[in-house]
Amino acid sequence: MVHSLEPLLVRHTHRLSSPKGTAGQGAAAARQFDAALTSVGFKLSARLLERLSGLSEAAVLHTARRTLRTVGEMVGDHVQHNAYFIDFPANVPDTEEFWTRCVVKALADDSSRENVLGQLAHGVLNLLSLPTYGRYQHTYEEMLAAQDELIESAGDRVTVLHLGRDLDTELADLYLALAGSTTPLGDEHLLDLRALAERCALGPQPDTIPVRENRAVVNEARLAVGADLLLDTVTDVLRLACALSGGDVTLREPTRFRSLPRPVRRALLAGLDAVVAANPAKLADVHAHREPFKRLGERLHPHEYPRWPHAADVFAVARGEREARSFDSRVEERLDEFDVRGAVRILESAPGKLFRALDLLLRIAADQEERDAVVAAAVRVAPDVSGRVLLSVREHFHNRGRETGEPRIFINGRGRGWVAEDDRPPVPAAVRDPLIAALDAEMRGRLPAPDRLLLDPEVLDVALPLSGRASAAGLGVLPRGSVSAVDGEQLRFFVYWRESGQRTDYDLAALLLNADYSTDSWLSYTSLKAVGGEHSGDATEAPKGASEFINLALDRVRGTFIVPQVNIFAGEGFEEVEESFFGFMLRDGEQKGRPFEPRTVRMKSELRGQGRVALPLVFRRDDDGRWSAKWLHLYLKGLSSDNRVEDNQISVAKVVRAVVEREQLTVRYLVDLVTGGDTVVRLLDGGPVPQEPVTYIGLERPEGLHPDSRVITLENLRDLIPG
Incomplete structure (x- = not known):
């Protein structure tokens, strides 16, 4: 357990727990360790180097082996990145020339000649039927031998690893930070929290656990060690049941509930009974998740436990056998009658819901007097609204002064994005400005003023990370909407994937857009060379892993935007493959090196989302000629197969425009x-x-x-x- 959590600490904090071992003369080994880290873009802090130097050589090497493995995974250097064209980016052929070369080789092959001739006779050719297409024609070692060595540059990334405290203290603090987070965690961080909770369930706990998904993960660990559960809604119990069944504690996806041991069933039913007994109005929360509650009831058998009648009431409401009027239905009744003041009076008892309904209330208000009443109610309840919701609403209204008809982007919890025309009338400045000023004042009062x-x-x-789901796990990853400078002459994208069971073909592409978001050109397996760039060649299967690259000389790129994308042409989705990640590198103009050089990697992020087209970020040329990146972390639905950049260029351009032109709180x-x-x-x-x-x-x-x-x-x- 200890060893398995040390990589987690490095990933989250860029710290090594204070190394242990016998004292000795480890200075030489520590310097070798530091040099090895430099090759993948990391280095030891001065304090950490000093600490290691005072240990025995064996202790230093033990720490080095574990750490190098961890940082290699962080940057994507734990796998072999081959390229179809052995000396990429040099000598990449034109697309038609390359395809012709593959056909000539196929016609010279007795095993493929007849099939290819038959296809050519019908005027259609399947590239996958050509023996030399889509499969590496050389080994990884042969590719390395054909490449020049990387020349070290002052612009290479250097990530410092710092000296931490003892492992127990570091892990306990990390647990408190994740469990007590005021914003939802991403899926990967939720898994990390689960591992930490198993270790820390009986230790110090956060003062509060405001995010319900975090609470479910913590409750799972507390249940295992017999600690009291943290429950104040019936939905808390439902989320815990999902966690115990290996399901989705966010409740976005349905969970297949497992048969639970009798002690666990008793704990869940007792928890439900206590919540409802303390506040019978909590039964109304069942309506939001009626189907999951019905399925859970089939597993818990509440009829076998008459001592917990309030728990049985929960499932009676889910089945429609008992009435429990929901809060939302009371609000909807008032809204159906355009009774804005009545809806506001009800919503004031649920401040978070009032804030989420502000835009609607302001739009249907009959006059300025009613709008003023809505704003006044929001100001009254603002102190009881979470900081995350306050900031989200503040950002929302900052962008509500735009004209009707502008693109409006919708993004779900799994990163799926789509765009529609915004047909809502703008919120007048006379309403927005006082509301924004009040939100700023409330937020200012909550922020500590450092000396x-x-x-x-x-x-x-x-961008402020208002949700961990607006980002992705990885190295150097910024939240959606963030803007960062791009300082380099060569920009290189990479994607790696390894299929689980069926043949899987991911295609890396880059769409080049003009200032008005029209298409200039693109790079992909159908366009291996374009202005300023080269594609490394198409890999069409990945039983042992496969990589694709795109290299761009930024001073030769036309247009304003560069939009890298990963299209699923065939096979498993991003959440089904064994592994998949995307990233980009920056190099000086004269730097050569392998297609993948870890010390030049500026960002590496996991590809885990719903949809068949991934859009990690967009690069933009500013008016002064400098480049910057705006982070997207989006997935488009796409087609079930055969997704290509030339087919999705319009939908991609719409999404890019919607995100680029939206202003985020930073x-x-x-x-x-x-x-x-x-x-x-x-x-x-x-x-x-x-x-x-x-x-x-x-x-x-x-x-x-x-x-x-x-x-x-x-x-x-x-x-x-x-x-």
């Missing part, structure tokens, strides 16, 4: 709220780090910070969101 604030300027345009917004005349703010510009404690906010932790400093980086950016 000294130290900022990495690159973090200012990072770290800059929160900084502007808390900075005043008494707050010392300093940008980290490469100068010396202050010796006194500070609050530091940046993409990565700098060396030399005072140990009592509060540090916010990408790994715990969610801590900026107040409760």
Whole structure:
């Protein structure tokens, strides 16, 4: 268990727990360890290097082996990245030339000649029937031998690994941070929380666990060790049952409930009974999940436990045998009658729901007096609304001044995105401005005012992580809507996938768009060379894993936008394959090296979402010629098979426009709220780090910070969101 959680600590904190071992002369081994880390874009902090140098060589090597394996996985270097064209990006042929070459080789092959001639006679040719198409014609080792060595550059990524405390303390703190998060975690982080909860269920707990999915995961661990459950709604019990059955605690996907042991059934029924006994109105919550509750009742057998009658009432409501009027139905009744004031009076008892209904209430209000009443109610209940909801509503109304007919993007919890024309009338400034000012004032009051604030300027345009589902697990990944600078001359995308059972063909492509979002050109397996770029060649199966690359010289690219995408041409989806991830590298103009060089990787993210077309991010050329990236983390539905960039260019352009033109709340917004005349703010510009404690906010932790400093980086950016 200890060894399995150490990689989790490195991934989340970029720290190594204080290495243990006998004292010795480990300086030489520590320097070798540091050099090995440099080859994959990492390095040891000065304190960590000093600590390792005082241990025995055996202890250093033990730490090095585990750590190198972990950071290799973080950056995508744990697999072999081959390329179809052995000396990519050099000597990539034109598409037609390449296809002709494959046909000539097939006609020279006795086993394929007849089939190919038959296809040619009918005027249609299946590329997959050509023996040399889509399958590597050389080994990984032969590809390496054909490539030049990478020349080290000052622009290569360097991620510092810092010295942590003892492992138990580090894991306990990480558990508290994840369990007590004020924003929902992504799926991968929920799995990490489950592993930590199993270890920490009997230790210190967060003061509150505001996110219900987190509470379900913690309750699963608490149930296993006999600790009291944290339940205050019937839905908490349903989520716990989903966790115990290996299902979806977010309740987005249906769970097939398992047969549960009698002690577990008793615990769930007792929990339901206690919740309803304390507040019978909680029965109304059953309506939102009637079908799952009915299926759960079939597993729990509440009729066998007459001592918990309130639990039986839950399932009676689910079956329609008992009436429990829902809160939403009372609100809908008022709205159906256009009784805005009546709906507001009901909603004031549920502040979060009032805030989520604000746009609708303001649109159907009969006059300015009614709109003022809605805003006044929102201001009254704002102190009882979570920070995440406040910020989401603040961002929403900031973007509601746009004209009717602009594109409106919808994104579900699995990252599926689609666009529709926004036919809602704009919210007048006379309504928006007072509401936004009130939300800003409420948020300002919740934010701590640090004595000294130290900022990495690159973090200012990072979008606030209002949900962990607006991002993806990986290295250097920013939340959806974030903007980051792109400093490099060569931009290279990569995708890797390994199929689970059936033949799976993923296709990496890049759509190049003009300033008006019209298509300029694209790079894909059907267009191996375009202005400024080359495609590494089509891999059409991945039983042992496969990679594809696109290389772009940014000074030769036409147009304004570069949109990388991963299309599923055939086989398993992103959530079905054994493994799949996307990333990009940046290199100086003269840097050669292998198609995949870990130290040049700036971002690597897992591909796990619903849809057959993945859109990780978009690159934009600014008016001054500089490039930046805006992060998408989106999946389009696509077709069941044969997805191609030339077929989805219109839908992709619509989605890109909707995200690019939407303004997100960023770290800059929160900084502007808390900075005043008494707050010392300093940008980290490469100068010396202050010796006194500070609050530091940046993409990565700098060396030399005072140990009592509060540090916010990408790994715990969610801590900026107040409760």
